[in-house]
Amino acid sequence: MQGTSHNAEELLQTAERRAFVLERRAAGDNWQQVADSAADRFGLDALPNGWGRRYAYKDFSRELKRRQEENAETAEHLRDLQQVRIERMLRGLWEKAITGDEAAVDKALKLLQRQAKLFGLDEPERFEQAVSVLQSADYAELRTAIMNALEPFPEARAAVADALTAGAEQ
Numbered sequence: 001m002q003g004t005s006h007n008a009e010e011l012l013q014t015a016e017r018r019a020f021v022l023e024r025r026a027a028g029d030n031w032q033q034v035a036d037s038a039a040d041r042f043g044l045d046a047l048p049n050g051w052g053r054r055y056a057y058k059d060f061s062r063e064l065k066r067r068q069e070e071n072a073e074t075a076e077h078l079r080d081l082q083q084v085r086i087e088r089m090l091r092g093l094w095e096k097a098i099t100g101d102e103a104a105v106d107k108a109l110k111l112l113q114r115q116a117k118l119f120g121l122d123e124p125e126r127f128e129q130a131v132s133v134l135q136s137a138d139y140a141e142l143r144t145a146i147m148n149a150l151e152p153f154p155e156a157r158a159a160v161a162d163a164l165t166a167g168a169e170q
Helices: 008-026 031-042 053-098 102-119 137-149 154-169
Strands: none
Touching: 008 031, 008 053, 031 053, 053 102, 137 154
């Protein structure tokens, strides 16, 4: 196969070769083994000029990229399909829900929650946690180091000790 693929048969051969390369690499072959297996399977005359492990790697990369793009498109289509389904179910429940049917309200809310999750509409939950650094070993070590460093300065040492004690009581 000389040059660039232009016709449908060559495009099909390229796709088959790339799928084979991906399969061999996934099976654990190193790049040289992948290239050799492809040469055995398709014949060197059917492979691009310069066929070898670098070309096998290039085929592998292109096939992976193609599959990633295909999967991304598929995920987008599935999200759209889910949205259509949710909207259809909501239409069926809506009249009952807005007139106060509790079961319909619960089902509609679940659908709306699913929709919000599907599109990332809800903000992440936040939580706060209080941590006292005054209890940590690092703090005790730092306090001792500060107090030792201030030993030549008794007034400053006393002021820092008072401040640290007041901070610990809060």
